[in-house]
Amino acid sequence: MVRRIIALMIKEFLALFTDKKSRMVVIVPPVVQLIIFGYAASFNLDHVPYAVYNEDSGRASREFLAKIQGSPNFSLKTVIRSDTEIGPLIDTQKVRVVVHVASKFSENLLHNRPAEVQIIVDGRNSNTAMVVLNYLNSIVTDFNQQWAILHGHSPPPARLYVRSWFNTALDSHWFIIPGIVALLTLVVTMLVTALSVAREREAGTFDQLLVTPMRPLEILIAKALPGFIIGTLEATFIILVVVFWFHVPMRGSVPALYLGLFTFLLSAVGTGLMISSIAVTQQQGLLGAFLFLVPTIILSGFATPIANMPPMVQYLTYINPMRYFLIIVRSVFLEGASFDLLWTQYWPMAIMGIVALATAGWLFRRRMY
Amino acid sequence: MKVPQKRGVRKGINIMRLKGLIRKESYQIVRDPSSIAIAFVLPMILLFLFGYGVSLDAKYVPIAIVVEHQSNETSDFLAGFRQSRYFVPVIVTDIQTAEQAMIERRVDGIVWLREDFGKKILNTGDAPIGVFVNGVDANRARILEGYVRGVWGKWLERTSIESGRPLHIPVKVKERIWFNAEMRSRNFLVPGLIAVIMTLIGALLTAMVVAREWERGTMEALMVTPVQVREIILGKIIPYFIMGMGGMTLSVIMATWFFNVPLRGSLWVLFAGSSLFLITALSMGLLISVVAKSQFVAGQVAIIVTFLPAFILSGFIFDISSMPAIIQTLTHVIAARYFVSMLQTVFLAGDVWPIIIYDGLALTAMALIFLMIVKKRMKKRL
Structure with missing residues (x-):
């Protein structure tokens, strides 16, 4: 047999x-x-192309934008000067994100008023959009913490310490x-x-x-x-x-x-x-x-x-x-x-x-x- | 002397012969109902199943929340998790239980409020909240982390209003998500799925057609007739093209009616783009069967070169712009890549001409190249 x-x-x-x-x-x-x-x-995102639209001339806004530029997840494609440029850039997917810093950003920051940053994301791929927003949000959180320490603000009531098991770098x-x-x-x-x-x-x-x-x-x-x-x-x-x-x-x-x-x-x-x-x-x-x-x-x-x-x-x-x-x-x-x-x-x-x-x-x- | 004359005869297409060939192919289709099933039934079943099944939206994520000492502050914090539709919280009292649950894959994350959580909030602030996520599925872990941050942020705002202590948030982010404001992953996955499914259908319909004729010897019989190679090719493509477009139409109807994917571009652009893609997919199928010449090998090749590349390298689910440069270059030979990009744009963004024209030209070029190779390979055996 x-x-x-x-x-x-x-x-x-x-x-x-x-x-x-x-x-x-x-x-x-x-x-x-x-x-x-x-x-x-892979769902990792590297070198996400983004554009900057900065209406503020202060130092704080430049420091803030430098944080994003320093991240390996993002790569600056272009700097724009008007609202009308946003549409075509995102439509054609030349950039996935536009970071829009409103005027008076630095002034508001220094006077403890909320300084606003608008983030416009291409949502065609909603997962990419979500990941991009998460990356940006954690950059902003870091910036906020540093700012609070530097300027002697009282700490928030509680803070998150996130660790991931089995795959630390996610x-x-x-x-x-x-x-x-x-x-x-x-x-x-x-x-x-x-x-x-x-x-x-x-x-x-x-x-x-x-x-x-x-x-x-x-x-x-x-x-x-x-x-x-x-x-x-x-x-x-x-x-x-x-x-x-x-x-x-x-x-x-x-x-x-x-x-x-x-x-x-x-x-x-x-x-x-x-x-x-x-x-x-x-x-x-x-x-x-x-x-x-x-x-x-x-x-x-x-x-x-x-x-x-x-x-x-x-x-x-x-x-x-x-x-x-x-x-x-x-x-x-x-x-x-x-x-x-x-x-x-x-x-x-x-x-x-x-x-x-x-x-x-x-x-x-x-x-x- | 005879050559130029012969060439003169060979130019052009004889409509009557072509009609005959199409009729022959159509009879073959009708008599073997499996190709009708492939063209019409298959896309509907697959789209139905995958449209429901494939999703990247994490909802109702089981999460363990460790509350070591219950207080007003902890229940206040928990309320955020209870109300969120993203979480199914399980409350435990010690971290060991929570860790055991995570190891056994019963929960995907742990939020750890220590014994002194309430006290610290009232006195010094800066109470540590430990968050552990299961990082095996890194994408899900990252989304989960984002959700936890969201709950935490809302809780901070709530407590600041309730306690009257001002909350300083130096930089505030205002998010605007274009084309897909509610972030439904189905909106981009369903158009992508249509591209993957049509790749399969196109290849399945034609991959074995010519190989079968070689194997059975009917191709040689066809070759000795006055029929020309280009007529044979057209005769093979036209009937399957009509069937494929039928399947495509069904898929679009299902996407918009069933899965409520918005169709923001114009219908005729969608139609034109799909035709181009289908011709490319069918010619790729023909190419496979011409090169393979045996059904066995043609079948194997079709499985390998169609589905997996369309699934992984088309940008349907994994973002192409984040791949290493060499692999990005490689994706340019995947027809589905252009179709995915075109479908996602036409469905969600509208008629963005630079993208549509680029993708359309790329598909046309691919179809022409495939057809030229098919023609050359078939002629050799004349």
Whole structure:
């Protein structure tokens, strides 16, 4: 039995790797995408282009504006002299923010009257706008505190001391990059499995396979193993790059991560083979793969938090294997989690995997054309 | 001698042949209902699901508030959290419980009011409030921090009025958010989602079409007829273009009616921009299938080059101008980038011509390049 499985598995690998194009597709893009996405995917904002419109001639306003200019988050694009210039600048996205210092700013400040700064933000991307406002607000808070100390104002009744756990610098790369482990592993396993049965169905070789002495279980194992092996190897490679190239800290237990990877692969390979055995043509297989991949990735919490979704959609994500694996990856990397905190994440993926694999195996014989 | 004559014949497009090709392709579409499903049903389901599911607005964030010693001051401070729709506060009495809750991911943040909070406020002021946020999701953590600052600021103003002690805030910020005053993330995410979904549809519709014909040998049969390459290309693109525009129209209707995204630009600009993009997406699909020549490889390539780049590198969710310079340059080859920018502008800002013209020209250039390569690659095998 083992010999037969190995023989079929070798054939599966040959089918994948003898075609040069297919070989390239499985190996090169994940590596390239890992590097590109690792740098690209982030909610951090650097060098946000902004314009200054200063109607005040005093020293205080210049000191205030110097604070913004000194921040690495902002880069001064232009200085404007009238209201009418604001519109075109923001409309065309040449700048994202205009900082408008009203006249008498310095005078008001010195006389303890509220000095007003107007901040005009491009709200087309509301998240960017929110982050930009947060950056600016914290610059203003710092400025206010210094001003209060310098000018002997009494302190406010209470003050906030904010600290963030697990990611002190609040670098959102640390959130996204471990997520890429899940993202690319899923895509690669789908590439390997989703068309494997459909292609043989279309070519008619699957019927030949079914009349050999091989049992469906053996076919299933032989079809699933390449996905497992390739998935594990690529995931390992990605994890190494994440740790040694992107320097995301690995604080938790590696076995806990790999148990997660194993259950995740089980569910991904299972779903891929299930899609492949439902499909009669490769076109349908591709459609199925897309129909599975796209919602799985977008509703996984990879980029937008599951907690922000309405309850109905949140319930739906419980059948999304990537949801669980993302929690595992991020907890192990950043929170230093071990098995005890994660066991609730393992079993749903394992169940999904077993159900999907069983369905695929069952479909091998039922669905014959 | 014969060459110039032959060239003369080859110029132009024979309408009758083209019609025949379109009819053949249309029959193929109608007989395999999966492409109709791709064009019409798929965008609606995906947009419906993602329009609801994808959001960056954090609301009802569970947060632990540690009150070590209850007093009037602490309950005053807590009122701000209770009234805010951004928080679901859980009151605990010691920091260990709160930390345990954060480790188990039951709360996303901790606000810590120490035993002497009330006393310090009354006497010296400057009472420390510890705020811990779970930084794993840095973006959410930063938004959360902003919310806490907002509650704190309001509380400062309230207590200053109540106690009669003037509150000195040297610099006051007045925020004005253009195009999206209520900061709904859905307003920019839904147009972006339309771009991502249409990228998928465009590629799915055509990616395997030509590859299938190569695999089945029907392409060679087509090649020996007088039909020209450009007629074959047009015959492939036109039917799928019409279907894709149908899907696009449905998406726009859903965005404005269902998700209440404002449409501030003109409809015809939206229509023209979408046509350009769809032609680009379809020609990219054709290119994939011409280069791959087998459905297996075409399918794999389509998965890799369409969805993930459109998702991550298009500016749909991650801001392009904050990416490293090399990656920013790289995003210029992603067609979805231009479409995302155009859609976000036309929906939220209106007809901003410099942006629309730039994006339109870029899409046209991409479509032309793709089609030229397709034509060249197909001719080689004649």
